[in-house]
Amino acid sequence: MPLVSLEECLSRSYDYVVVGGGTAGLTLAGRLSEDPSVSVLVLEAGGFNPDDQLILRPAQFGVHFGQDEYVWQFKTVSQENVAGRQIGWERGKVLGGSSAVNFLAWTIPAKEDIDDWEKLGSVGWNWESFSKALSKTIS
Known part of the structure; x- marks a missing residue:
C-alpha cells in the first residue's frame, strides 16, 4: 500500500475512498483492495509513524x-x-x-449491549448480525 502526496492523490480518481485509517477503515480498505480491478484511497488525518517506538x-x-x-x-x-x-x-x-x-x-462487547442497539432503533443490528460481522474480523 503506497503512501502518496496530496498532489498525487488529487490528480487521480478512486473507486472507493475510505475516511479514517484506524482498524475498521484499514480492514475495509484491505477487503476492498482484494479486487485488483478497483482503486482504494484511505484518508487519515493523523501521521504515519512506522518507526516510532x-x-x-x-x-x-x-x-x-x-x-x-x-x-x-x-x-x-x-x-x-x-x-x-x-x-x-x-x-x-x-x-x-x-x-x-x-x-x-x-474487546468484544456483551451480547446484551449489542442487542440493546436494536432496541434503541438500529433495526437488524443485534447479536446475531453482529456475530457474523465479528467472525470476519477474526478471519
Missing part, C-alpha cells in the same frame, strides 16, 4: 494521552453519574487509529 511498543500504553501528535483529545458530555464531570476520551490520531495507541487491544 511509542507506536511500535504496546507496553507504552497511556504515554500518548495528552499529546496532540498521537490523539484527538475529546471530552464526553457531562456525566450525571460522576457528579456532572466531563471525562477525557482520547482517540487515536495516527495510521492505525485508537488501536495503535490503546495497547493494540480490543
Whole structure:
C-alpha cells in the first residue's frame, strides 16, 4: 500500500475512498483492495509513524494521552453519574487509529449491549448480525 502526496492523490480518481485509517477503515480498505480491478484511497488525518517506538511498543500504553501528535483529545458530555464531570476520551490520531495507541487491544462487547442497539432503533443490528460481522474480523 503506497503512501502518496496530496498532489498525487488529487490528480487521480478512486473507486472507493475510505475516511479514517484506524482498524475498521484499514480492514475495509484491505477487503476492498482484494479486487485488483478497483482503486482504494484511505484518508487519515493523523501521521504515519512506522518507526516510532511509542507506536511500535504496546507496553507504552497511556504515554500518548495528552499529546496532540498521537490523539484527538475529546471530552464526553457531562456525566450525571460522576457528579456532572466531563471525562477525557482520547482517540487515536495516527495510521492505525485508537488501536495503535490503546495497547493494540480490543474487546468484544456483551451480547446484551449489542442487542440493546436494536432496541434503541438500529433495526437488524443485534447479536446475531453482529456475530457474523465479528467472525470476519477474526478471519
